[in-house]
Amino acid sequence: MPPKEVYFDLENSGYVPDDVVDVMLPYFNKRGYGHPAITHRLGWEALDLIIGTKELVAKTLNLANPENLVFTHSGTEANNLAIQGYLIANRDKLRGKKVLVSSIEHLSVIFPAQFVSELLGLEVIKVPVDKEGFVDPEVLKYYVDRDVGLVSIQLVNHEIGTIQKLRDLIEVVRDRNPDVVFHTDASDAYGRVRIDLRDLDVDMMTLSSHKIHGPRGVGVLYVRDGVRIEPILRGQLSVEKLWPGVELTPLIAGFRKAVELAFNNFEENVKYLTSLRDKLLNGILNSVSDVVLNGPSGDERAPDNVNVAFKYVEGEALTIELSGYGVYVSSGSACSSRFLEPSHVLLAIGREYELAHGSILFKVSRYHKGEDIDYALEVLPKAVDRLRTLSPLTPRRA
Ligand SMILES: Cc1ncc(COP(=O)(O)O)c(C=O)c1O
Incomplete structure (x- = not known):
């Protein structure tokens, strides 16, 4: 088991917190x-x-x-x-x-x-x-x-x-x-x-x-x-x-x-999501080279969404590599990733096939803590580096 688990694949399915599960249970039998x-x-x-x-x-x-x-x-x-x-x-x-x-x-x-x-x-x-x-x-x-x-x-x-x-x-x-x-x-x-x-x-x-x-x-x-x-x-x-x-x-x-x-506390929730999103995004941009943000930034972007393309990396390989560290993300959209087709959304915004394939989607949630983001930022550069070392596409710098 990895030392910690952080689930960012909230686009594809969200976890249901205990207080939501608790109110559901009586409706099955009580x-x-x-x-x-x-x-x-x-x-x-x-x-x-x-x-x-x-x-x-x-x-x-x-x-x-x-x-x-x-x-x-x-x-x-x-x-x-x-x-x-x-x-x-x-x-x-x-x-x-x-x-x-x-x-x-x-x-x-x-x-x-x-x-x-x-x-x-x-x-x-x-x-x-x-x-x-x-x-x-x-x-x-x-x-x-x-x-x-x-x-x-x-x-x-x-x-x-x-x-x-x-x-x-x-x-x-x-x-x-x-x-x-x-x-x-x-x-x-x-x-x-x-x-x-x-x-x-x-x-x-x-x-x-x-x-x-x-x-x-x-x-x-x-x-x-x-x-x-x-x-x-x-x-x-x-x-x-x-x-x-x-x-x-x-x-x-x-x-x-x-x-x-x-x-309840809608504005605070949004503020909190935005702070996690920016911490994660800025952390990635500062710690990994050759990264491109997919989509707009700031107020024009959903407060929970971080989608970045890692050059010279294959998205599916990165989801697997990160999974070994207990960090769960998706590459583009689930509908596409199963078939290894680049996401139609990324192609529609003009991403080249390689960049679309190297794109990773993180969604932050009010259940994440700052330390979850820190952990993701600690392991992500290692995962990307390892894959880039293996990839024939990575430019070899003297
Ligand atoms: C924008 C959007 N619309 C519709 C759906 C489909 O919703 P559901 O998963 O409840 O079928 C999704 C699912 O991820 C979605 O992201």
Whole structure:
């Protein structure tokens, strides 16, 4: 066993702290395990949990009506429901129209957009981003015309931490075509960036529980009144009209607790994350040569995200090497790393294949301490040095 373990792979799955696990357990066997759509005491308890959690989430979003929120069983499902559900429900009026997604969206946005568009005869256009991952409003203007039906642009990028200037982008879209429905995947923004739905003029928005140390298996979709979407699954009785299948009350109880924890002291949490992020990033830049930051810096970057490319190093090899020291990170995106394909996000910001392959994603969390960062900074230069010594790509300096 390594002397210490530090988990930075929070993009792919977060750990669930004890106080979140503790509130979940009774919902398996003590209370609230009834079916929330059934009229008996245990059903009502389950229903209360669902209603109460939606009220809490609505409060964190400054959303007046919690009934605009739908629980799904993951962020992937919420994105699929938004994209597929909207396109299918409105297929007649959308015939021949276009769907715009940014080229750095999560694949749970890009793939359903492509899949349903092909079935319905729509065209999907990936809007390019600049070298820090921003969609330029002027570039977006070029793509939005009367033939665009749906736009999906995330608030924060999950790999490179770009905080999109979403209000400016929405303004461009509304100005060019007021009929467009605008979806944003806010899975990586929730709990790190303030979201105010009275101010942010989106029609649909996705959240994911495990991105804020809740359990995996809870997603949320916000759907504005008047936006017509169709369920994409058909099945049994449930409280959610848009998502069949019995609600996962133990997981929803955990999500509720995770929301409470993320939003108690929100500003301090963000300040703390930012300090850990900067300590880690500056430490890497000061202790390892030939490193390039992926994504923007400062206030334009998510407070928990550090993504750097190590020249002359293969990312997978570095994840394995660091794992030997008990430091767990991912190389680019999990979706890509299993297939050893460079991340589509890194390619979209113009990273060469070699640099994309040498990129490592760290996510810091309020459960990290300064000493965790110190430990990572102690072992990282050793791991990088060893791999560079072995690599034929490393320039040999006299
Ligand atoms: C930006 C973004 N959207 C959606 C998802 C999918 O969420 P889930 O893992 O809950 O399916 C992820 C997952 O990592 C993500 O990073």
